[in-house]
Amino acid sequence: MTETIADTSNDDAVDAALVARWQAGDERAATELVRRHAPALARFAVSLGERDEVEELVQDTFVRAFQALDGFRADSSLRTWLFTIERRLVLDRRRSQARRRARESAEEADAAIGHTALDAVVASETQQRLTAALDRLTPMQREVFTLRVAEGRSYKEIAGIAGTTEGAARVHYHNAMRAMKEFVDA
Template sequence: MISDESLVERTLAGDMSSFEELVERHRDLVLRVTRRIVGPSDAEDVTQDAFLRAFHRLRQFRGDSPFRAWLLRIAHNSALNSIARPRTEVETEESTADAIPDPTRMPADQLEVSERRERLALKLREVQPSHRTVLVLRDLEGLTYQEIADITETPLGSVKGRLFRARMELIEVLRRNTYDWELPA
């Protein structure tokens, strides 16, 4: 498989299909991360914005860190910009564009899991953005502390501190809603 770095070089040489391959490779990861940070209704716009910014800044990619981390840094900044914009609409996980409705009726247990997941996603968005990002990247995407430090442009020690505070904050938010907290896993 061609490396991301080679695809970047080919894109810079004018091969647009190489950039398309980069988008194909990373779209689901970027979409998952932005969705957890900004919510489902803005996630696609933020993801698209991140890829467009990445394309225009491709010459700035030095390869000191993996392309994935560089791209997620751009996506993270786009997501924070999106959150900072004022909005009026109330969001639910149901409004997601990528949630393909099941044509058959969901069995009761599946429906319960889906609803629980939706409630958890909403609770996650109550955690403050800078903490939320670290928690999403570490506990949901399994990135290393170093990658998270690169993405969020914060020192390694601060990442660990933020992760601890993010977990405590989410535990506190979930404890306020004892229903999910006390249900068996």
């Protein structure tokens, strides 16, 4: 155990030195940071269910990290911070893909079914109520709800993505559904 803690603090010290060198203009330090952390980020992306474009996701993670490096407070290890950035990128991509699929489905439905003006008003009002209901959820409830409803993810997958347990994911989903129904039915 002591050896692991020493290794971790040594890794943190090496990362801190590399970050300082990069901020001082040493491009080789950035290359070394990528070499040190890219394999772990790739494994983490795969563990989040990403199969395609893992390399691009890792690259985007480093781009974001290097852009925000001045704001890194070292409250956690650099690797943990990188994992957090990558997780957010994955969630952003999934939300974007879900919106795109929903938009495409809606466009297909619009093409197949003629809507009356009243249908459009009701659909718009319903969309507004759903959006307002989503905004009232806690961030965790919103994340779990979106992953379950829009992405069709299992509770096990949701737990891995959200960094929680499967049971907690079920509870957050149940509470989100109850809150959504109460607000929409009100």
